[in-house]
Amino acid sequence: MPEDLLQPPAPSLSPEGHRPFQRPAEVPEKFWDAETGTLRTDALLKSYRELERRLSQRAAPPAADAAPEELLRFRQAMGIPEAPEGYSxxxxxxxxxxxxxxxxxxxxxxxxxxxxQLVYDLAAERLLPLIAEAAAQYEADRQREKLAEHFGGEERFRQIAAQLAAWGRAKLPEPVYAALSSTAEGVLALEQMMRKGEPGLARDAVPQSAETEGELRAMMRDPRYWRTREPEFIRRVTEGFRRLAGS
Structure with missing residues (x-):
């Protein structure tokens, strides 16, 4: 019987005489077996293994003898600048x-x-406090040596230090005593005040000016006071606390 050319052609049949299975839209053609209507697991497994191999090579650092282009690809993939100067x-x-x-x-x-960036952040967070503590301890030891030399030896200084501490805590406000007792110059000023019999301020007295005390304590945090130990700057702080104590 002649074929009606005005009608769409009938679907072709497979050699077994049945229609081919329809491939799901989400399955790539290379993974679909149209004859059996199933996934080609061997092709799928092979493709997965190849993808896994490439990803592992991409994540692993290149060898020491890697080609420059391989090293460049790795750095670009990991967000590493091409040179150390490229760090921001x-x-x-x-x-x-x-x-x-x-x-x-x-x-x-x-x-x-x-x-x-994390390396620098951790250094500032963890190491700087340790360095500051070590520097403060070193400076305190140096100040004690200076005082021991001034008073004629460590034993003599320990005796006088106990007297100065008792007098200072009894006569001065705690912030003033703490400031004077933290430096050799302050301890010497404290000794002069005690020997002159200066009454200072009562412990519960209010400083003449909270702002003045705040300024002096800010000066103590200045590197000129605790690092370079500039004599004139230290003298200003010491004299300021003496005035604050009423001497």
Whole structure:
């Protein structure tokens, strides 16, 4: 019988005489077996293994003898700048600024920008307090040596120190006593006040000016007071507390 060319052609049949199975839209054609209507598990497994291999190579740091283009691809994938100078770091503290030598080592170890920033942040958070504590202890020991020399030896200084501490705590407000007893110059000023019999202020007395005391304590935090120990600057602080104590 002649075929009616005006009608759409009938679907072709498979060699077994049945219609081919319809492939689901979400399944790629290379993973679909139209004859059996099932997934090609061997092709799917092979593709998965290849993908896993490529991802592992991408995440692992390149070998020491890796080609420059391989190293570049890895750095781009991990967010690592091409050179140490490419790090964009924010100094968490004035003593923890970016250091070219440190950045070079971080870059050689394949640190990303965020990881390099974390190194500096942790240094400021953990190391600076330890350094400040060690510096304060060193300065305190140096001040004690100076006082021991002034009073004629450590034993003599310990005896006088006990007297000065008892007198200062009894006669002066705690903030004034704490400030004077923290430096050699303050201790010597305290000794002069005690020897002159100056009554100072009662412990419960109110300082003449809270602002003046605040300014003096701010000066004690100045590096000129605790680091470089500038004599004139120290004298201003010591004299200020003496005036505050009423001497």
């Amino acid at each position: 770091l924010t100094a968490p503290h004035e003593l923890c600024c970016a250091d070219p030598a440190v950045n070079s080592r971080l870059h050689a170890a394949h640190f990303s920008n965020d990881q390099a």
